[in-house]
Amino acid sequence: MKIMLQDAAKRFNQNWIFGNMTCVFENKKSYAITGSNGSGKSTLLQIFFNFQNLSTGKISYELDANLLSENPQSHISFAAPYLDLPDEFTLLEIFNFHFSIKKIYGDNTIEKIIAEAGLSGNENKQLKFFSSGMKQRVKLALAVFSDTPLLLLDEPCSNLDEQGITWYKNLMNSIYGKKTIIIASNSIEEYSICDNVICISDFRKN
Numbered sequence: 001m002k003i004m005l006q007d008a009a010k011r012f013n014q015n016w017i018f019g020n021m022t023c024v025f026e027n028k029k030s031y032a033i034t035g036s037n038g039s040g041k042s043t044l045l046q047i048f049f050n051f052q053n054l055s056t057g058k059i060s061y062e063l064d065a066n067l068l069s070e071n072p073q074s075h076i077s078f079a080a081p082y083l084d085l086p087d088e089f090t091l092l093e094i095f096n097f098h099f100s101i102k103k104i105y106g107d108n109t110i111e112k113i114i115a116e117a118g119l120s121g122n123e124n125k126q127l128k129f130f131s132s133g134m135k136q137r138v139k140l141a142l143a144v145f146s147d148t149p150l151l152l153l154d155e156p157c158s159n160l161d162e163q164g165i166t167w168y169k170n171l172m173n174s175i176y177g178k179k180t181i182i183i184a185s186n187s188i189e190e191y192s193i194c195d196n197v198i199c200i201s202d203f204r205k206n
Contacts, residue, residue, distance in 0.1 A: 032191035
């Protein structure tokens with residue numbers, strides 16, 4: 001998927017977070033969004049997913065040379081530490097529910113994905129009993145293994161231990177060049193696969 005921003009700007013109340021942002025995120029390329037705290041990294045990803053709207057400017061999406069005028073979210077997967085999982089669901093229930101809405105990427109199965117995420121043996125455990133690191137693995141697995149052309153990740157290694165970070169890096173290497181990937185982070189460890197780094201702090205509303 002290709003994303004085009006034209007004179008994009010966002011403000012909260014009277015404060016402009018970023019502005020004058022005109023750029024193109026090319027299909028199947030990988031991008032890191034960096035910047036100081038409060039500069040709008042997470043906000044920009046939420047705008048891409050239509051959680052939030054631009055204050056001014058335009059955003060458009062292109063898939064297979066066709067402009068998407070409606071429901072771009074169906075083509076996007078998003079994982080972030082602040083997105084909650086339904087605690088009453090078991091691991092197997094959340095995977096079954098998620099992949100009833102979105103197709104599984106490649107020739108994977110739910111069982112294979114759970115094993116790949118290092119979560120085997122927890123299929124019938126409710127998510128409320130998962131550690132923060134286990135929950136982050138669930139979020140990443142659901143997003144990465146969804147058959148969508150755009151993957152958005154916000155601080156993907158949050159709550160992951162060393163083993164989890166290694167798993168994440170291997171996972172990202174396996175999909176490099178196969179999807180458009182946009183990662184919001186200031187840690188090179190999280191966006192080491194990215195070909196392009198965009199510092200959102202460079203975009204200020206004059």
